[in-house]
Amino acid sequence: MTxxxxxxxxxxxxxxxxxxxxxxxxxxxxxxxxLLGLASVLAAMAFVAVLFGNILMKGVPAFWQYNLDxxxxxxxxxxxxxxxxxxxxxxxxxxxxxEMLAWQRRLALVNWNRLxxxxxxxxxxxxxxxxxxxxxxxxxxARFVLxxxxxxxxxxxxxxxxxRLLLSADGDNWAKGxxxxxxxxxxxxxxxxxxxxxxxxxxxxxxxxxxxxxxxxNVDSRASPASAGLAGAFMGSFYMMLVVILLAVPVGVAxxxxxxxxxxxxxxxxxxxxNINNLAAVPSIxxxxxxxxxxxxxxxxxxxxxxxxxxxxxxxxxxxxxxATRSALRAVPPSLRQAALGIGASKMQMVFHHVLPVxxxxxxxxxxxxxxxxxxxxxPLLLIGMNAFVANIPATPLDQSAALPVQVYLWxxxxxxxxxxxRTFAAIIVLLGLMILLNALAIWxxxxxxxxx
Amino acid sequence: xxxxxxxxxxLSGSRIRPSxxxxxxxxxxxxxxxxxxxxxxxxxxxxxVSIEIPEKSVTAFIGPSGCGKSTFLRCFNRMNDTIEGCxxxxxxxxxxxxIHDPSLDVVELRARVGMxxxxxxxxxxxxxxxxxxxxRIHGLVxxxxxxxxxxxxxxxxxGLWKEVADRLDAPGTGLSGGQQQRLCIARTIAxxxxxxxxxxxxxxxxxxxxxxxxxxxxxxxxxxxxxxxxHSMQQAARVSQKTAFFHLGKLIEYGETxxxxxxxxxxxxxxxxxxxxx
Numbered sequence: 248m249t250x251x252x253x254x255x256x257x258x259x260x261x262x263x264x265x266x267x268x269x270x271x272x273x274x275x276x277x278x279x280x281x282l283l284g285l286a287s288v289l290a291a292m293a294f295v296a297v298l299f300g301n302i303l304m305k306g307v308p309a310f311w312q313y314n315l316d317x318x319x320x321x322x323x324x325x326x327x328x329x330x331x332x333x334x335x336x337x338x339x340x341x342x343x344x345x346e347m348l349a350w351q352r353r354l355a356l357v358n359w360n361r362l363x364x365x366x367x368x369x370x371x372x373x374x375x376x377x378x379x380x381x382x383x384x385x386x387x388x389a390r391f392v393l394x395x396x397x398x399x400x401x402x403x404x405x406x407x408x409x410x411r412l413l414l415s416a417d418g419d420n421w422a423k424g425x426x427x428x429x430x431x432x433x434x435x436x437x438x439x440x441x442x443x444x445x446x447x448x449x450x451x452x453x454x455x456x457x458x459x460x461x462x463x464x465n466v467d468s469r470a471s472p473a474s475a476g477l478a479g480a481f482m483g484s485f486y487m488m489l490v491v492i493l494l495a496v497p498v499g500v501a502x503x504x505x506x507x508x509x510x511x512x513x514x515x516x517x518x519x520x521x522n523i524n525n526l527a528a529v530p531s532i533x534x535x536x537x538x539x540x541x542x543x544x545x546x547x548x549x550x551x552x553x554x555x556x557x558x559x560x561x562x563x564x565x566x567x568x569x570x571a572t573r574s575a576l577r578a579v580p581p582s583l584r585q586a587a588l589g590i591g592a593s594k595m596q597m598v599f600h601h602v603l604p605v606x607x608x609x610x611x612x613x614x615x616x617x618x619x620x621x622x623x624x625x626x627p628l629l630l631i632g633m634n635a636f637v638a639n640i641p642a643t644p645l646d647q648s649a650a651l652p653v654q655v656y657l658w659x660x661x662x663x664x665x666x667x668x669x670r671t672f673a674a675i676i677v678l679l680g681l682m683i684l685l686n687a688l689a690i691w692x693x694x695x696x697x698x699x700x
Numbered sequence: 701x702x703x704x705x706x707x708x709x710x711l712s713g714s715r716i717r718p719s720x721x722x723x724x725x726x727x728x729x730x731x732x733x734x735x736x737x738x739x740x741x742x743x744x745x746x747x748x749v750s751i752e753i754p755e756k757s758v759t760a761f762i763g764p765s766g767c768g769k770s771t772f773l774r775c776f777n778r779m780n781d782t783i784e785g786c787x788x789x790x791x792x793x794x795x796x797x798x799i800h801d802p803s804l805d806v807v808e809l810r811a812r813v814g815m816x817x818x819x820x821x822x823x824x825x826x827x828x829x830x831x832x833x834x835x836r837i838h839g840l841v842x843x844x845x846x847x848x849x850x851x852x853x854x855x856x857x858x859g860l861w862k863e864v865a866d867r868l869d870a871p872g873t874g875l876s877g878g879q880q881q882r883l884c885i886a887r888t889i890a891x892x893x894x895x896x897x898x899x900x901x902x903x904x905x906x907x908x909x910x911x912x913x914x915x916x917x918x919x920x921x922x923x924x925x926x927x928x929x930x931h932s933m934q935q936a937a938r939v940s941q942k943t944a945f946f947h948l949g950k951l952i953e954y955g956e957t958x959x960x961x962x963x964x965x966x967x968x969x970x971x972x973x974x975x976x977x978x
Contacts, residue, residue, distance in 0.1 A: 584782070590888065
């Protein structure tokens with residue numbers, strides 16, 4: 248009897264020892280797996296940190312540019328124009344318009360650069376600077392600033408005003424210290440007097456940094472790169488997103504509703520489902536080709552137009568929205584459908600009164616993420632002509648326009664690398680900012696709607 | 701709560717006490733099924749079931765899991781239509797109307813034949829809207845005052861009014877399980893059905909909530925024809941006047957509840973109620 252008990256006890260001990268041994272192995276495996284997971288999360292976070300750090304470090308300085316607070320004398324000898332016409336009694340509106348245009352043309356012919364040269368030379372840098380060098384310090388857009396001032400207020404002629412003039416791209420580079428000061432004159436973009444003038448004016452405080460609002464208000468520019476901005480690209484992207492929201496969201500949600508709730512389940516709907524899933528995986532540039540072939544070649548829609556871009560991006564976003572909406576619909580518990588049907592709701596009432604409201608947060612999130620994806624898409628836009636240099640703000644979705652991601656692409660390829668590298672990262676920051684804003688909106692709406700439900 | 705002492709159901713399931721036999725009205729057949737079959741794809745779930753269900757009484761369907769009692773119940777309001785690949789054969793009539801008649805809209809049928817489900821499933825809306833939804837879509841109420849009255853009377857019939865009168869705007873999903881189930885019953889009553897189907901209405905409830913719902917079923921019997929599917933034989937015995945025993949998709953025995961429990965004719969029925977199968 249005792250022998251049996253002892254062997255039983257021994258067997259129990261052995262079993263426990265075996266379990267302990269295997270336990271050590273299992274716990275070890277779990278620990279290793281956890282560490283591996285942690286390591287990959289940390290690695291991913293490090294990548295993101297490096298990416299964002301790099302973008303911010305390179306891009307943020309672009310939002311502050313150097314300006315010269317210049318004493319500009321609106322020299323009547325230079326601005327040799329008659330008085331601004333005033334509409335005479337009895338003069339027709341058309342005649343007055345013609346007279347006004349003629350006056351503005353005269354104004355445009357004025358050599359505004361001479362005012363700029365004079366003000367740079369008289370800025371008190373204490374450097375002997377020739378006209379050519381003096382004009383190279385200031386952005387070439389400055390003359391239009393002066394012209395517009397006079398056009399708005401001809402009384403300025405003969406007076407002196409302090410005007411904040413943007414430094415040229417080269418001047419800004421020099422002021423920011425992005426150009427090596429050890430390079431010989433032959434390899435410098437600015438002449439020695441120009442460089443010395445900038446240094447002296449920074450020291451005297453006449454040249455200083457200020458926030459470059461014009462990045463948000465100006466359009467792209469090649470002639471005066473320092474004043475190039477994102478307004479045109481922003482409006483282009485805005486119109487495209489409008490088209491995507493107005494087309495992709497309703498069409499996508501309606502297709503998903505039909506396929507999930509109403510369509511008979513047969514071979515045809517299966518085929519459609521497979522095709523939608525495959526469409527989601529089609530490279531975006533293919534949609535660009537399709538857009539060029541269909542919207543431009545067949546429908547003769549204009550090149551570079553946000554409408555066409557929006558249509559192409561709609562095609563690209565549709566599968567995403569359909570798939571996400573369908574999975575949101577599938578996640579609705581059957582008990583809710585039964586409750587609605589059991590009380591005598593028609594299928595349509597069941598869907599629109601009960602199923603859709605509870606899936607609304609999910610559909611909304613899917614739509615916003617789809618739209619955010621479309622906002623950042625570049626490749627298809629290149630094929631429909633949106634990589635053209637367009638220096639105006641589109642007034643309608645049919646006007647030629649740039650787009651934010653394409654602007655990033657164009658600026659990073661600009662030959663003035665010294666200046667546009669920074670500008671490119673600034674554009675990336677604006678684009679990422681919009682994306683983060685859209686995603687934050689999605690999260691905010693979802694939590695708000697889910698709390699309400 | 702509002703139940704008379706006689707109808708107060710025992711909480712412990714050990715004692716089987718059949719309810720009093722149903723009133724005279726129960727002899728009038730309201731729902732009639734002839735040779736009903738149900739197929740799920742190639743699999744047959746119900747085999748040639750014929751049954752006559754009396755008016756204004758409670759009829760219980762009992763049987764082991766998977767015997768087809770819930771499937772058969774769903775035939776009466778054509779809920780099986782919503783299940784992919786489900787085919788119903790045979791003839792079912794309510795007051796002589798064939799429910800599969802193409803001229804009868806299924807929406808109309810479901811307004812006549814309400815249903816309470818196994819798991820309480822109030823809409824994720826306010827208590828008020830839960831009740832008012834059905835009457836609104838069926839056009840039964842026109843004004844706000846009418847709706848208010850209907851909501852109040854439905855909640856009173858379901859014995860829930862006192863508990864929720866002061867928070868009709870609160871979400872229905874915030875109530876306790878038992879209250880939710882009574883809310884679902886009130887929602888069903890609000891559309892003015894003639895028949896109420898109950899698919900294991902107490903299986904997700906605790907014994908106290910169960911007893912309250914059972915009392916409610918007793919009261920509703922006076923106005924509605926009720927068919928209840930239940931797992932609990934004690935419940936069937938407590939609430940029903942007639943009981944049908946199903947096994948493997950066939951109707952084995954159907955009769956007065958007292959007779960089924962005290963003196964079953966079929967061996968299988970006896971085996972089930974004595975706990976030998978199921």
